[in-house]
Amino acid sequence: MNSRFPNLPRRFNLPHRNNPIEYNGHTYMIGDFIGSGCFGEVYECRDEWGNELVAKIISPKLGQYKQFLDRTIRETDNLFNLRHPNITYLYDAFELNNKLYLILERCDLTLEELIKHGQSSGDRALPYIAKDILQAVHFMHNNGYVHADLHPGNIFCSILRDQIQPNSQNYIFKFKIGDLGITKREADLNLNYLNTIFADWMRAPECIDQSFGSxxxxxxxxxxxxxxxxLTRGDIPRFTYQEIVDAVPRRMAEGLSSPYRDVIARALRRHVDARTQTAFAVWKEIEEVLERIQRPQG
Incomplete structure (x- = not known):
């Protein structure tokens, strides 16, 4: 049993709104409900300093206790081990009064929400959003981890505001990777594991047909x-197994009018060895395109 969750009970009760939670010298105030997923619910939360956080409260479905426990411990350990400015920050993790809490930094919205509401700014914002994401992925890979669940719903945006001049319209957008629940050491990664967690449209070609590579x-x-x-299209396309094997995602990228189309297409190559090999290499390709766009003409 993980030391952060001793004597973890098998029954959970969700908290009452605005009830203070006292734990290890901290006070957390649970606020409004934000959303739910397979393993629990997320609430607004503030600490004793008034910092805006979120409380992820895990509640396993009947018969999923071990799966829930393994995932929660893995996510907690991953977040504590992988500290990076572009990875959501875990402040605390504890079990108290038959409830299990992960206290995380609060972000304003997801990349999925930005895309669906037409606010992702497409090519103009792509280099800056990509740089944040790629730095985090590069850090994870250098430490031997694979995220394995990168999609717009797991990319979070923090909007940094000027606290001294609250009426200022100058905001800084910071993008971070979240939800490390299925993140694994690369050495422990295997096809059976990935094929039980991926949404069908997210499967990489090598997860469908191993002739494409390891x-x-x-x-x-x-x-x-x-x-x-x-990000470039302004929507989130879904693909069937056959479309993935037939390279439809790559061909869709090649058909874009975006100056980044070739960069995207290379990242989507079916054959692993023909794909862009590292997150840093993807960034250097984007940077090269950006410099070409910004170069004075004539």
Whole structure:
């Protein structure tokens, strides 16, 4: 049993709104409900300093206790081990009064929400959003981890505001990777594991047909390609197994009018060895295109 969750009970009760939670010298105030997923619910939260956070409260479905426990411990350990400015920050993790809490930094919205509401700014914002994401992926890979679940719903945006001049319209957007619940050491990655967690449309070609190459960190590169494709198109395309095997995502990228189309297409190559090999290499390709766009003409 993980030391952060001793004597973890098998029954959970969700908290009452605005009830203070006292734990290890901190006070957390649970606020409004934000959303839910397979393993629990997320609430607004503030600490004793008034910092805006979120409380992820895990509540397993009947018969899923071990799966829930393994995932929660893995996500907690991953977040504590992988500290980076572009990875959502875990402040605290504890079990108290038959409830299990992960206290995380609060972000304003997801990349999925930005895309769906037409606010992602497409090519204009792509280099800056991509740089934040790619730095985090590069950091994870250098530390031997594969995220394995990169999609617009797991990319979070923090909007930094001027607290001294609150009426200022100058905002800074910072993008971060979140939801490290299925993140694994690359050495522990295997096809059976990935094929039980991926949404069908997210499967990399090598997860469908191993003739395309080995399953490793380059799964994340393929997912980055899908992310950038969504960002450029302004929607989130879904693909069938056959379309993935037939290279429809790559051909869709090649058909874009975006100056970044070739960068995206290379990240979406079916054959792993022909794909862009690292997150840093993807960034250098984007940077080269950006410099060409910004270069004075004539």
């Amino acid at each position: 399953v490793d960190r380059r799964v994340d590169i393929y997912h980055i390609g899908l992310l950038l494709l969504s």
